[in-house]
Amino acid sequence: MVIDQEWGLTKNENPLQGSYIVDELTALVEEAVLTEFERISDRGGVLGAMETGYQRGRIQDESMLYEHRKHDGSLPIIGVNTFLNPDGAGEPHTLELARASEEEKRSQVERLQFFHDAHRDEAEPALAKLKDVASSGGNTFAALMEAVRVCSLGQITSAFFEVGGQYRRNV
Numbered sequence: 001m002v003i004d005q006e007w008g009l010t011k012n013e014n015p016l017q018g019s020y021i022v023d024e025l026t027a028l029v030e031e032a033v034l035t036e037f038e039r040i041s042d043r044g045g046v047l048g049a050m051e052t053g054y055q056r057g058r059i060q061d062e063s064m065l066y067e068h069r070k071h072d073g074s075l076p077i078i079g080v081n082t083f084l085n086p087d088g089a090g091e092p093h094t095l096e097l098a099r100a101s102e103e104e105k106r107s108q109v110e111r112l113q114f115f116h117d118a119h120r121d122e123a124e125p126a127l128a129k130l131k132d133v134a135s136s137g138g139n140t141f142a143a144l145m146e147a148v149r150v151c152s153l154g155q156i157t158s159a160f161f162e163v164g165g166q167y168r169r170n171v
Contacts, residue, residue, distance in 0.1 A: 002078050112152060119150035126150050127159045134163045 004010045012021045036058075043049040069075035076082045100108075116123070126147040133143040147156055 005076055005078060005082065115152060116155075122150040123155060127155060130156065131159050131163050134160060 040046060040049045040054065043052060043054050049055055066075065070077060070081055073081050126143075126149075130140065130143045130147045133140050144156070147159075151159075
């Protein structure tokens with residue numbers, strides 16, 4: 001019933017007949033995908049479309065359309081805009097965020113410092129090997145698995161940035 005309400009599958013005469021509805025839905029998805037591929041191709045391919053911000057704009061537009069349809073009820077979502085609890089009508093849903101206390105933050109920093117001190121001698125060779133494998137175009141998985149035993153995430157990330165640089169989005 002939830003699938004029927006959200007997808008409207010029973011709007012077809014006989015959804016259990018299979019082939020027609022599945023073929024029709026597949027053809028519609030395929031057509032939409034090919035149309036989008038043509039739009040990207042017209043903008044100079046993926047890189048050209050990225051430079052102009054095409055994908056980001058399309059994602060934002062589709063997200064806005066989704067949210068608008070969800071809020072006006074034209075896109076039924078069970079428990080969000082249809083079949084709501086009548087006792088909870090009009091009450092905003094609140095969620096309390098979990099935040100770390102100052103003591104927890106300090107404890108985490110101290111544990112990280114202890115980890116760095118305990119593996120000081122092993123970390124540099126592991127990072128050097130990781131950088132070497134990454135810069136030579138090799139498979140970094142084995143070197144990464146060795147590095148995570150003696151290096152923190154920040155150390156590994158810095159090593160990758162040194163080798164490959166940091167991605168900067170063109171706006």
